[in-house]
Amino acid sequence: MPDLESLRRLAETAGEAIQSVRRSDWGRRLKADGTPVTEADIAAHRCLVAGLPGLLDLPVLSEEQETTPWPVRRGWHRYWLVDPLDGTREFVDGFDDYTVNVALVEEGAVRLGVVHAPARGVTWAGGAGLGAWRWESDLCASITVNPERPPRILASRAHLDKATRDWLADYPDSQLMRCGSSVKFCLIAEGRADLYPRFGPTCEWDTAAGQGVLEGAGGVVVSLASGRALRYNGTESLLNGAFVAAADPSLIPGRGAG
Numbered sequence: 262m263p264d265l266e267s268l269r270r271l272a273e274t275a276g277e278a279i280q281s282v283r284r285s286d287w288g289r290r291l292k293a294d295g296t297p298v299t300e301a302d303i304a305a306h307r308c309l310v311a312g313l314p315g316l317l318d319l320p321v322l323s324e325e326q327e328t329t330p331w332p333v334r335r336g337w338h339r340y341w342l343v344d345p346l347d348g349t350r351e352f353v354d355g356f357d358d359y360t361v362n363v364a365l366v367e368e369g370a371v372r373l374g375v376v377h378a379p380a381r382g383v384t385w386a387g388g389a390g391l392g393a394w395r396w397e398s399d400l401c402a403s404i405t406v407n408p409e410r411p412p413r414i415l416a417s418r419a420h421l422d423k424a425t426r427d428w429l430a431d432y433p434d435s436q437l438m439r440c441g442s443s444v445k446f447c448l449i450a451e452g453r454a455d456l457y458p459r460f461g462p463t464c465e466w467d468t469a470a471g472q473g474v475l476e477g478a479g480g481v482v483v484s485l486a487s488g489r490a491l492r493y494n495g496t497e498s499l500l501n502g503a504f505v506a507a508a509d510p511s512l513i514p515g516r517g518a519g
């Protein structure tokens with residue numbers, strides 16, 4: 262296992278690179294898929310790819326670099342999966358829910374995840390069987406889920422599609438909170454929300470770190486196709502299918518009390 266304190270500090274250093282771009286006259290352009298990429302994404306990416314191999318010498322798969330060809334990547338048993346700036350739309354639009362995401366993936370499962378939200382000054386980390394933690398101003402606290410009924414539900418601020426709206430119609434009594442980036446997983450992990458359904462597209466680097474945090478806190482991230490935990494590096498496509506993140510599996514329709 263990598264040293265968690267060093268990993269947290271590396272994520273926070275990447276966050277400082279993002280914040281210094283935000284304070285400056287930052288550039289912005291659109292990627293081929295129409296989503297924005299900023300100088301901040303690139304600055305955080307450079308910071309992480311420079312630092313991660315020193316913590317654990319493994320391949321790095323980052324949103325902000327050309328993807329390693331599948332015939333090579335499929336042979337990876339362990340690797341770093343990185344989204345240097347998740348929630349670029351939030352960042353560009355002046356909202357604070359954007360994050361640095363680093364996950365250690367082993368045999369297709371998340372072993373450890375670290376999520377840092379630079380504008381909030383908060384970092385979360387965790388992994389299944391390890392526990393989960395939250396840091397603010399260098400103060401560390403252990404966190405766990407706190408399932409409530411009716412569930413407090415999270416949805417993307419920028420991407421709320423019809424399938425998600427239809428799903429939400431089954432929860433007329435629930436409070437809906439809109440939030441960008443992997444912060445959604447972390448809010449469930451620290452007991453402030455219960456469900457995050459996602460039917461619209463996400464990529465593997467959007468979910469892995471948050472999944473680690475949530476699993477460490479006692480929650481789950483379930484693929485609606487398999488009914489099991491979301492897995493990684495199993496296909497050439499880096500797109501996730503639909504999933505639900507939950508404080509408890511019984512909150513997911515069809516898996517208990519619903």
Ligand SMILES: Nc1ncnc2c1ncn2[C@@H]1O[C@H](COP(=O)(O)O)[C@@H](OP(=O)(O)O)[C@H]1O
Nearest residue numbers: 346347348349350417419420441442462463464
């Ligand atoms: N059409 C699309 N295809 C692939 N991923 C998409 C997408 N629309 C949104 N996303 C993913 O959703 C993430 C944002 O999540 P949210 O809407 O919960 O804030 C984006 O992360 P980035 O901001 O890192 O690009 C992006 O990867």
Ligand SMILES: [Mg+2]
Nearest residue numbers: 344347348467
């Ligand atoms: Mg992302």
